[in-house]
């Protein structure tokens with residue numbers, strides 16, 4: 057039922073053809089139980105395969121394969137990893153801050169999906185949860201969560217809400233900045249290897265030794281560095297001047313992981329910071345600092361500069377670390393697309409927080425956080441959640457809703473918003 061089909065890879069002919077067909081291609085291919093391998097240097101297939109293929113309307117599949125091979129970025133991302141090690145902030149925190157700092161998370165978080173607080177700053181699942189589902193792996197257990205029956209067999213999550221790339225100081229919301237997350241990883245790895253050498257049975261709860269090499273190392277961090285810098289800086293230039301420092305710290309951490317055997321890296325770039333209700337409410341009072349979407353220009357500009365340099369990190373890793381694989385995921389463009397085209401994608405609120413106070417357009421008041429009741433100017437008010445979180449992109453003024461996270465994860469999976477430069481040189485299997 058399965059046959060391999062090799063197609064010459066014409067890099068010169070890229071970008072000629074529409075993307076839609078290739079997005080639907082994988083489903084068609086799966087249905088016809090064909091396995092397409094795009095290889096660089098040759099066209100060849102066996103005669104047995106041809107007869108199967110003829111039965112399956114070879115002609116249209118051939119055309120599809122050709123079109124998709126001309127459009128290499130529209131190949132769904134490979135999500136075939138035995139384990140995931142994730143480093144980040146609240147965008148991918150699956151319970152680290154709550155476990156590590158006994159952070160008093162309000163119970164409304166989790167209401168849509170988990171129906172109890174799940175340690176996530178969201179009404180439901182995060183992007184990383186949807187990606188784990190797509191990999192058919194369980195949700196990631198936070199490194200810091202020791203209560204219950206944590207399993208690290210298929211990975212570990214070091215992300216904690218409020219974390220920065222730069223080392224935490226006394227003013228930081230938590231001590232678990234990127235350097236500490238990397239140290240935690242090394243502690244985990246050393247403990248795992250020591251324990252496994254004593255008792256193989258522990259493999260039920262701990263990653264096998266080779267998972268550290270085959271696993272996926274994901275990074276989604278930097279948003280808080282930029283966010284906090286705008287509060288403490290006197291000018292946008294000061295914030296921009298920080299960016300190189302951030303990225304060199306990130307690269308050093310990734311290099312340390314590579315030296316310890318990590319090979320597969322995924323970097324999520326940072327989202328449009330200037331479109332968060334809290335940022336708009338704080339920095340958008342002067343309308344000249346707002347763009348046509350109502351987002352804060354300076355913050356989005358800093359995010360874009362950060363992302364440009366982050367992309368370079370991927371290229372540098374590939375150039376300097378011969379066995380590294382690096383995939384750069386353009387979260388910024390996905391989120392901006394969602395915010396710009398919200399009604400097209402079934403949302404009713406572009407910028408407003410679902411859980412907040414103050415009504416349209418932002419439903420956000422910096423004085424009262426989601427879930428709280430307070431005396432504001434002499435009257436008692438509450439920041440309650442909306443009735444239909446699926447109509448909102450933003451959850452609490454700072455984080456996205458489960459509905460938005462699902463949208464982002466779906467677009468990540470199309471491969472249309474990622475860049476993995478080494479793909480052009482290696483066979484890619486679509487299943």
Ligand SMILES: *[C@@H]1O[C@H](CO)[C@@H](O)[C@H](O)[C@H]1NC(C)=O
Pocket residue numbers: 134269270319320379380381482483
């Ligand atoms: C890097 O990716 C290529 C192509 O997907 C794959 O063949 C190779 O095994 C990967 N390297 C490692 C070390 O996993």
Ligand SMILES: *[C@@H]1O[C@H](CO)[C@@H](O)[C@H](O)[C@H]1NC(C)=O
Pocket residue numbers: 389392393394396397
């Ligand atoms: C919004 O959708 C249109 C039409 O699909 C697309 O051309 C445009 O790029 C989208 N906007 C963003 C910011 O992605």
Ligand SMILES: *[C@@H]1O[C@H](CO)[C@@H](O)[C@H](O)[C@H]1NC(C)=O
Pocket residue numbers: 440441442443
């Ligand atoms: C939610 O629905 C109830 C009942 O339909 C309505 O009274 C209330 O105003 C709604 N709340 C919000 C925040 O829209």
Ligand SMILES: *[C@@H]1O[C@H](CO)[C@@H](O)[C@H](O)[C@H]1NC(C)=O
Pocket residue numbers: 075079472
């Ligand atoms: C894929 O990306 C291209 C170029 O950025 C864009 O024109 C196209 O609309 C995207 N398709 C989807 C489904 O997002």
